[in-house]
Amino acid sequence: KAGVTQTPRYLIKTRGQQVTLSCSPISGHRSVSWYQQTPGQGLQFLFEYFSETQRNKGNFPGRFSGRQFSNSRSEMNVSTLELGDSALYLCASSLLDEQFFGPGTRLTVL
């Protein structure tokens, strides 16, 4: 069974730009969650989508948004990038109570 895939794996952007990250969950998983991981703040929950609806949301500004498609694939978008948005963005899919993580997208904002 294929695992969670994330594209791209690495991304370099400049301040003020926007970025879209993609996540393909494990087949059959309808829940997709996004996390931001930084050395300073650790692993922080961004949002969760289930059946194309945002079901849970973390404490991030509105510049961070996401969506989920009918095939459960998910995208997250960050607009007006700031230097502090540099992080590893992790996507996880789940069926019940276990989260299965992708390898992450490393975003660097210059």
Place this chain on the structure above:
Amino acid sequence: GDSVTQMEGPVTLSEEAFLTINCTYTATGYPSLFWYVQYPGEGLQLLLKATKADDKGSNKGFEATYRKETTSFHLEKGSVQVSDSAVYFCAPASGGSYIPTFGRGTSLIVHP
């Protein structure tokens, strides 16, 4: 909301040493408890879990027991290997959607 306190790392051990990584949590109700592991350059993987009081989760020689009275879920391994070097995250998950709240992570370094 839920919160987690993990011992700060890095924890540095020699191969075959005994490992304990402490974790205490606060959560609403009776959460499920998880340990995840992150190897260098990878995403997190579920290591083990326990879903009710006194349950013991175990995997790959690691164990942790759900202690409701002390709200703890300490991770132990009797004999660590170099390949266990990674960052370990404790995470309770409450509520119907089981979104885990992650601790800061504890880095483990095992020397040959």
